[in-house]
Amino acid sequence: MHPNTRSKLWLTALGWFAALVIFFPILWMILTSFKTEINAIATPPVVLAAPTLENYVAVRERADYIHFALNSIIISFGATLLATLIAVPAAYAMAFFPGRRTKDLLLWMLSTKMMPAVGVLIPIYLLFRDLHALDTRWGLIVVYTLMNLPIVVWMLYTFFKEVPKDILEAGRMDGAKPKQEVWMLLLPLSLPGIASTALLSIILCWNEAFWSLNLTSSNAAPLTTFIASFSAPEGLFWAKLSAASTVAIAPILVFGWMSQRQLVRGLTFGAVK
């Protein structure tokens, strides 16, 4: 066998192994969601004996899944849209008209991510209470926007940096105003980057639990709250919890699956020429 082929085989095997290890908990969760509660905690584990849909029925009876899912979708997409709208002009200015403090500003923005969220829980909670923003979708959209803004600006900044300055200058010579420059040249040219940034932001919003648990209760509660309600005081019901988790990640999993090509291209944009 050619040494090159052999190393490629090894790499492929390793890749599959790593992928399986990473995917296994999700797979196990999905399998568990089809088991009875007894089978779910059986030792040695039962892989798939007598699959049942009773957990899904139970989940459906106990909570209005659609309500939570809709909240998740509205909040994630809303916050992402808002963050992108704010970040595009910011990243454009930073990438193409850097000032003396631009680098510091970028680092400072990122540094705000270093602070544990608990640190600002009380002030934010009080602010939300006084603004009547508790348990509202817009309240959560604002928090998520601010939470993801540093990352979105950073990513867009990096993608914009990849766009040759000459092209924008040519646009300027051709008479493009800044808004046209961004809309007709910069955005079409960095579309893969923007798509992957938005996707990442959506996933981060979707997974966010700290703020959603603390700032919402029912009206605006997203799927994270829905899941949390299944680890209830009565004890852990693994099969039901798995079913709830499966339906909670299903939309984003499907969404991610559909856009994975875009995502991978965006994340490796510039790294691979």
Add this chain to the structure above:
Amino acid sequence: MSTVVLKDIRKSFGDVQVIKGVDLAIEDREFCVFVGPSGCGKSTLLRMIAGLEEITSGELKIDGEQVNDVPPAERGLAMVFQTYALYPHMTVADNMAFSLRLAGVSKEERYQKVRDAARVLQLEPLLERKPKELSGGQRQRVAIGRAIVREPRVFLFDEPLSNLDAALRVQMRIELARLHEHLNATMIYVTHDQVEAMTLADKIVVLQGGIVEQAGTPLELYHHPRNLFVAGFIGSPKMNFLNCTVSAVEAAGATVQLPGGASLTVPVHPGPLKAGDQVTLGVRPEHLRPSETGELQAEVMVVERLGGETFLYCQLAGVGMLVVQADGEVATQVHDRIAIKLNPVNCHLFTADGMAVERAIRHPLADLRRPVARKAG
């Protein structure tokens, strides 16, 4: 009418001054070339004219109107970038029509103007392609086409040929010269290639360290360089320099003592030169000949045969290397000892501070200008 006038133009980035006071008048329909080593400020100067860089101080006038603070698009200029800077997501036709689209020109008129420009540049079959489907030379043409469509007052070129291979560069150079003739427009062109400068320019502006060393016709710069820098920069291979001492000064010229003992009377207006002054004698390789009666004795170290001509790199005892352009037929070999003949008429003298001593005879072609073309019909 499209003139560009620069008055004491300066540019600073922070505390660093990169353009240190440039005065220049570019006439209507002139092909003006900024040339200089990298980092001399030629691109910055062009970008300031374009409006892509702010002017720190000074005055920029286009057609007599001050435009320091006028946005790029309203200056009536078009620029061709070194990287072509085509819009990758648009077809060739859309690239060329972009400025018209922004200006709100109707679709039919846009189409017509793009067609016209495409015909001039032989781009018609490529109009529906995307830039990535084009070769380097074709992209270059599209970039020029995009400029033509705007019907600018002045064309700006920022090293437009430097990304092309050598053969294509020569071809595009000729096309550019023809285009200039055809369009009859004022053009400002930046290059570091002195051959491009010599062949294209009506006026060459030699820049170094943010100042204009000399501006003039190509042959003026070649025959009457103002200082050592211009003398060394224009011409290839570069001019030879020899350190000499002035032994006598008279009305007809200055007599200098050459290394090796011979003396030579160079026809210059001696001005303040006097006997005993240290000067630099400059003579181009093409004005040196191997000859039995030569004044300089040297050993040949390298022979470069180009076919039509041969360059001899000679070691002059105690002085350094001297490049001689000989006929392609010479049989001279490495380590031969040869005598080199200088023609005093072709020699330049530079004072100790590097400034040229005015030559007694003005070269008849030094003020030759391109005939002003009739407006193409």
